[in-house]
Amino acid sequence: MTAARPQPFPAATILGYPRIGPGRELKRALESYWDGRSTLDELRRTGAGLRERAWRRLAGLGLQALPSNTFSLYDQVLDTALLLGAVPARYRSTTDEDTCFAMARGTDGVAPLRMTKWFDTNYHYIVPEIGPDTAFGLSAAKPVSEVRQARDLGLETRPVVIGPVTFLLLAEVTPGAPAGFAPLDRLADVLGVYERLLTTLAAEGVGWVQLDEPALVTDLGAAELAAVRAAYERLGSLADRPSLLVASYFGGLGEALPVLADTPVEAVGVDLVHGDPAGLGALAGKTVVAGVVSGRDVWRTDRERALGALLAVREHAGRVVVSTSCSLLHVPYDLDAETGLDPALRRRLAFADQKVAEVVELADLLASASAPGSPAVPVSAPAPVAVPAPASASVAVPAPAPAPVGERTGRSPYPVRAAAQAAHLRLPPLPVTTIGSFPQTGELRAARAALAAGELDEAAYEERVRAEIREVVALQERLGLDVLVHGEPERNDMVQYFAEHLDGFAVTRHGWVQSYGSRCTRPPILHGDVRRPEPITVRWASYAQSLTARPVKGMLTGPVTIVAWSFVRDDLPLRDVVCQVADAVRAEVRDLEAAGLSVVQVDEPALRELLPLRRAGQDAYLEWAVAAYRWATSGAGDRTQIHTHLCYSDADQILAAVDALDADVTSVESARSGARLLGEPAVKGFGRGLGPGVYDIHSPRVPTADEVGELLEAALRVLPADRVWVNPDCGLKTRTYGQVEAALTNLVEAARRLRGAV
Ligand code: GLN
Numbered sequence: 001m002t003a004a005r006p007q008p009f010p011a012a013t014i015l016g017y018p019r020i021g022p023g024r025e026l027k028r029a030l031e032s033y034w035d036g037r038s039t040l041d042e043l044r045r046t047g048a049g050l051r052e053r054a055w056r057r058l059a060g061l062g063l064q065a066l067p068s069n070t071f072s073l074y075d076q077v078l079d080t081a082l083l084l085g086a087v088p089a090r091y092r093s094t095t096d097e098d099t100c101f102a103m104a105r106g107t108d109g110v111a112p113l114r115m116t117k118w119f120d121t122n123y124h125y126i127v128p129e130i131g132p133d134t135a136f137g138l139s140a141a142k143p144v145s146e147v148r149q150a151r152d153l154g155l156e157t158r159p160v161v162i163g164p165v166t167f168l169l170l171a172e173v174t175p176g177a178p179a180g181f182a183p184l185d186r187l188a189d190v191l192g193v194y195e196r197l198l199t200t201l202a203a204e205g206v207g208w209v210q211l212d213e214p215a216l217v218t219d220l221g222a223a224e225l226a227a228v229r230a231a232y233e234r235l236g237s238l239a240d241r242p243s244l245l246v247a248s249y250f251g252g253l254g255e256a257l258p259v260l261a262d263t264p265v266e267a268v269g270v271d272l273v274h275g276d277p278a279g280l281g282a283l284a285g286k287t288v289v290a291g292v293v294s295g296r297d298v299w300r301t302d303r304e305r306a307l308g309a310l311l312a313v314r315e316h317a318g319r320v321v322v323s324t325s326c327s328l329l330h331v332p333y334d335l336d337a338e339t340g341l342d343p344a345l346r347r348r349l350a351f352a353d354q355k356v357a358e359v360v361e362l363a364d365l366l367a368s369a370s371a372p373g374s375p376a377v378p379v380s381a382p383a384p385v386a387v388p389a390p391a392s393a394s395v396a397v398p399a400p401a402p403a404p405v406g407e408r409t410g411r412s413p414y415p416v417r418a419a420a421q422a423a424h425l426r427l428p429p430l431p432v433t434t435i436g437s438f439p440q441t442g443e444l445r446a447a448r449a450a451l452a453a454g455e456l457d458e459a460a461y462e463e464r465v466r467a468e469i470r471e472v473v474a475l476q477e478r479l480g481l482d483v484l485v486h487g488e489p490e491r492n493d494m495v496q497y498f499a500e501h502l503d504g505f506a507v508t509r510h511g512w513v514q515s516y517g518s519r520c521t522r523p524p525i526l527h528g529d530v531r532r533p534e535p536i537t538v539r540w541a542s543y544a545q546s547l548t549a550r551p552v553k554g555m556l557t558g559p560v561t562i563v564a565w566s567f568v569r570d571d572l573p574l575r576d577v578v579c580q581v582a583d584a585v586r587a588e589v590r591d592l593e594a595a596g597l598s599v600v601q602v603d604e605p606a607l608r609e610l611l612p613l614r615r616a617g618q619d620a621y622l623e624w625a626v627a628a629y630r631w632a633t634s635g636a637g638d639r640t641q642i643h644t645h646l647c648y649s650d651a652d653q654i655l656a657a658v659d660a661l662d663a664d665v666t667s668v669e670s671a672r673s674g675a676r677l678l679g680e681p682a683v684k685g686f687g688r689g690l691g692p693g694v695y696d697i698h699s700p701r702v703p704t705a706d707e708v709g710e711l712l713e714a715a716l717r718v719l720p721a722d723r724v725w726v727n728p729d730c731g732l733k734t735r736t737y738g739q740v741e742a743a744l745t746n747l748v749e750a751a752r753r754l755r756g757a758v
C-alpha cells in the first residue's frame with residue numbers, strides 16, 4: 001500500500017535554513033539560560049520568535065514549500081536522538097530541553113556525548129549512542145508543535161528529520177555492548193518509531209515529510225544498501241502517511257540511487273552542485289528535488305548552468321523542484337547586512353536569503369522554459385552549477401602562483417631533531433602545555449570593538465593586548481606549565497585573524513555561521529590570490545617570550561584549516577589555493593624562528609574535514625594536504641620544535657596522514673572520546689610526540705587530577721614516556737578563567753604525580 005493522498009510538491013524549496021538568528025539571538029538566549037540569567041520560558045520564546053521570523057521571511061521571499069523542525073536548540077542529530085527516545089539514562093532530566101543540554105554539554109560528574117564534524121563541513125553534531133538495549137520510543141512534541149506554530153501563522157510546512165539510515169550510521173555503540181553489535185542492527189526497531197512519527201504527522205494533516213539521508217553520498221557496503229532498501233520499502237509502504245522526500249546532499253547518490261529509485265518514496269533530493277547527475281533517469285516517476293543552488297558557498301549561482309541542469313533533469317526524470325544543494329545552515333543569513341564589502345566582490349555573492357531568492361527565480365524560469373519533451377539541454381551531462389562568473393572585470397582573478405609544494409622538506413629526520421630540541425628546550429618528562437588561546441574576556445572583546453569603531457587608538461589597543469599577554473604568561477608560570485603560549489588575545493578567531501592580515505581575503509561583519517551549539521564563526525571570503533604583506537603574529541609572540549625564561553610557543557593556523565574554514569573561490573583547484581596559503585604560513589614560521597621562538601604550533605584541526613567523502617580521491621587529497629603542511633613548516637631548523645593540533649577531527653581515521661605531517665608534537669582530542677585514539681593499534685607506531693587532549697574544553701566541567709592521570713596512564717601504556725605531552729583538547733578561549741585555572745592545576749598535578757613513576 002502506498003501513500004493515501006499524494007500532494008504535489010511546490011515548485012521551489014530549500015532543504016533547511018539557519019537558526020542561530022540574524023543577530024545571533026539564539027546564542028545569547030542559550031548562554032543566558034545556561035548561566036542561570038534567564039528562564040526556560042524565555043529561551044522557548046526566543047526559539048518561537050526565531051522560527052516565526054524565518055518562516056515569514058521565507059514566505060516573503062516567495063518560497064512556497066517551507067521546511068519546519070529545522071530549528072534546533074543545539075543540534076539536529078541530537079534532536080533526532082530525542083525524537084526516537086535514544087537517550088542514555090544518565091542524561092534524563094525533567095524537561096526535554098535540559099535532557100538535550102545534558103547530552104550535549106554534560107552535567108556535574110557526567111561527561112557529554114561525543115561531538116564530531118558533520119560530513120565535510122565545519123558544523124559539529126552530537127554523536128548518538130545506541131546499544132542493544134536502547135529503548136526507542138517516539139517523542140514527537142517538537143516537530144508537531146513546529147507544524148502547529150507555523151499553521152497558526154497561516155503557513156503549511158514540511159517537517160525535516162534525519163533519516164533512519166543516516167541516524168544509525170552516525171551513531172556510536174554504547175560502551176559495553178557485545179562485540180560485533182552495530183547501531184544498524186537496530187534498524188527494524190527504529191523504523192517502528194519512524195512509522196509512528198509518520199502516522200502522527202499524517203494525523204496533523206502534514207502533506208510532506210523530509211527525511212535527510214546525507215550518509216547515502218558516502219561509500220556504502222551491501223549491508224548499508226540493504227538497510228536503505230529495507231527502510232524506504234517499509235516506510236514507503238505505510239498506509240496513511242505523508243508523502244516522503246528523501247534528501248541526499250554533500251555529493252552524489254551513486255550506488256544508493258537505483259536502490260532509492262526502487263522504493264515507493266515520492267521524492268528524492270539530489271545535490272547537483274557537488275554530485276554527479278548521471279543516472280537520474282532512474283528517478284522517472286518520482287519528484288526530483290534538484291539542489292542547483294549551493295548551500296555550501298557564498299557565490300551567486302550561474303543561472304544559465306543551473307537552468308540547464310534543471311531542464312535536463314526535467315526531461316529525464318519527470319517532475320522537478322528547484323532547491324538548494326543542502327540546508328542553508330552553512331551560510332550566513334543576509335548579504336544586505338554587509339554594507340562594508342567591496343561592491344565588485346559583493347556582486348559575486350549570495351547569502352542564505354539571496355539564495356532563497358535565486359531558488360524562487362530559477363523555479364519561475366523553469367516554469368516558463370520550454371515544456372518537457374521539447375528540445376532542450378542534453379540529458380546525459382548537465383554542466384556543474386557552482387562556478388560564478390566574475391561579475392566585474394575589476395575582480396577578475398589573476399593567474400595562480402605556481403604551486404611550491406613537495407620540492408623539499410628541509411628538516412632532518414625526527415630523531416636528529418628530537419635530540420637537538422631536547423638539548424635546547426630541556427623540558428621535563430610529560431611536559432604540560434596548552435593549545436593556544438586563553439579565555440577571551442568581555443573587556444578584550446570590547447577593546448577590539450572599540451578599536452574597530454575608532455574609539456580606541458592603535459597604541460591603546462596594543463597596550464591592552466600586551467597587558468593581557470603579561471597576565472597570561474604570569475598565570476602559566478604560577479600554575480607550573482612547561483611550554484607557554486601568549487594566549488591569542490589579539491585574535492577574534494583563529495582563521496579570521498589571519499584572513500584580516502593576508503591579501504586575497506574579505507571578512508564580514510555579520511556573516512555568522514553556526515559551528516556547534518551556541519558557537520558561531522564568521523568564515524572569511526577567500527576571493528583572490530593570497531599573499532602575506534608583512535609578519536602577522538611575530539610581535540605578540542616575541543613580546544610573550546621576552547617576559548619569561550620558559551619557552552613560548554608561537555601560534556599559527558595551518559593552510560588547510562584557513563582554507564577549510566573560509567568560503568573559497570572556485571575558479572582554482574582547492575589544492576592551488578591551499579598552496580598559496582602554505583607559502584604565507586611558511587614565511588611566518590621562519591619569521592617567528594628568527595625572532596627567537598623555539599616552539600611553533602601550526603594548527604590543522606580541519607585536516608580531516610576536507611577529506612573527500614568517498615574513498616576515491618581521499619589518498620590524492622591527503623597527499624597534497626600533507627605536502628602543503630610540510631611546506632608550511634619545513635622552513636624551520638631542527639632545533640625549533642613544530643607542534644600541530646587536530647581537534648575533533650577523528651585523527652584516528654587518518655593517523656598515517658597525521659604522522660606524515662612530520663610535526664614534532666601532535667595534540668589531538670581524546671578527553672570526550674575516552675581515549676579512543678589510544679586504543680588504536682596504529683598509535684603505537686606513531687613516531688613522534690603526542691599530546692592526547694586530557695581536558696575537554698567544550699564542556700564547563702573541570703576534570704579531576706585522577707581523571708587526567710588515568711588518561712595519561714592509558715597513553716603511557718602505548719607510548720614511550722618521552723613522547724607523551726599533557727594538554728587540553730583544544731584552545732581555552734571559550735572557558736572562564738575560574739574553570740581554566742582549576743583544570744590546568746589538575747593537569748599539572750597529574751603530570752607531576754606521574755613524572756615520579758616514569
Ligand atoms: N590555537 C587555537 C586555540 O587555541 C586552536 C583552536 C582549534 O583548534 N580550534 O584557540
Ligand code: ZN
Pocket residue numbers: 435605645646647648729730731
Ligand atoms: Zn582544537
